[in-house]
Amino acid sequence: MSKRIVTFGEILLRLSPPSHLRLTQATSFDLYYGCAEANVAASLSKFGLPVKFITAVPPNELGESSLSMLRSFGVDPVALIQGKRLGIYYFEQGASERPGKVVYDREDSSFSTLKKGMIDWETIFKDADGFHWSGITPSLSLDLAEICEEALLVASRMGLTISADLNYRPTLWKYGKKANEIMPNLVKHCDLLLGGIGESESVLGVEAKENDTEDIVFANWMKAFPKLKIVVSTHRMHANASSNSISASLWNGKELLHSREYNISHIIDRIGAGDAFMAGIIYGLITWPEDFQTALEFAVAATCLKHSISGDINLATVNEIKALMGGSGGGRVSR
Template identity: 65%
Template sequence: MSQKIIVFGEILLRLSPPNHLKVFKSKTFEAHYGGAEANVGASLALMGCDVNVVTALPQNELGASAESEMLSYNMKTNIIRQGERIGIYYFEQGASERPGRVIYDRNNSSFSLLKKGMIDWKSIFKEAKWFHWSGITPALSQDLADVCEEALIIASEMGLTISADLNYRPTLWNYGKKANEIMPNLIQYCDVLLGGIDDSENCLAIQTNEEDSFETVYKNWQDKHPKLKTIVSTLRYDANASSNTIGAVLWNNSKLYRAKEYKISHIIDRIGAGDAFMAGLIYGLIKLPEEPQKTVEYALAASCLKHSIAGDINLASAEDITALMNGSTGGRVIR
């Protein structure tokens, strides 16, 4: 696939206690690199796409290590070197009825210091066809919301297809603005949107009623943001930290497509499952532009496989995902 894809977001160092230990009693931590947008980019690169990640990192060993990790997935990098620290988050893996827990330590990170004018978007978007971002970045500061808007205006002017994951994280919106004060202005530039019905009021300032159907909600979103062509939601049922049933719906050309559901037991790691879905969605929309049913099936199969893979990034190949989508299940050994 020759289409050049740009992803923009913070690369984070993830520290997790081993063996489902709790943070406050753990003496050791397993390290992974990730971040919502980088996860999408890495997964797409592993599927064979031409991907470039745009971010900021410190000029030190951790910054070099994070870049090396991104390069190992065959992504290219555009990195602003500034500041003194990489953003960190601690992830405490849940089990059964004990939920997982995330603790952020990303204030004053290199990425958080970005401001308008620091990134040459016109140069970065040259020859690119797709731009992906998420609601995590504008949640961090007004400056980063402004950088997102700067990128979106230029990407739109240059004719790129633009996708976004709402990725609503209430704990991150703490600089005096609510998500629904910032996000609607940014979503107006988007062609593809991943988000849940419960995000409607929190992120888009669009009220919903409990009895509203997917079709009704998505129609309201499109009425407010007419550039949107494709809207997608992932679904979770019967969920605890160890076992989920997942599904997904896709809205395109006023028609709703529903993927077959997966019952997932013995979850290894659900961090990044939504990013795996987003990568599968972008891959499907590029490779199968006239087949929305296959696209949502592919995206959900990608998300399903991520639950079995440790770390933030989905390491499944396009062949792995296609095999599951086509019914290769049961966990048999491939010989």
């Protein structure tokens, strides 16, 4: 039986100037919907898992369009229809040594009007096996941080496997709380965590010395958060906006595993690459629960392919990802 996953977060309208134009040059925009937890939901559904996505959208055409997009991927969106606007972000594609840029316009969005008690988590989690969230949601407001805790308490009590992506965005933490004042109380519920050693103190409040290696830092995370079973991290090397080398690692409490490294050139769109990895590792651990190396290789191949796909959501299929894992990369035409 397929594992049933619930994700929770805000879905945003993304507007990007075409052809690598700068925002200051734009006279038109390419339109996409996405954002972290919605991207994970869509990928998992594309991989064949039943997925619910919990959010809030306004009672207008943009709200309905965003939900229709999720339904087109097979996701079951459960949305409170309230508020007046869908959050927006503008993404300027970088090129070569010019980095990409994100400008947020999400204040007073429908999602931001959510408060504790509005969502019946026990009903949402009925028959669910897993719950995924990310650090973006509690970064937006204290109300949303409290809703995350509310959801996590119910998910823990009901025995769901809980995953999270730290997704640290310093520019989003504006309501008077630092990430390391909020996140540790939420991460303590997690079984699977995606993050990097550079986020140890700033997000989790766990000291990391300058020369500490990943296995040392991740072992300390597991000491601080005893429920954690798996920690994963992605690594970008030799990076500019057009080409990267990417790999990943996994700490299972006993050993640190490393994936193969992919050299990615002519990047089409790197937005959502971390979400593609997150969906890949969730699917991988469900599919190969005793084979951490294969699960890790699936996740890093998924994020590799996402760089070749426009928009927030990874459109790569399980078979395409497995083919890349098996060495069929290189851009050859499939006939």
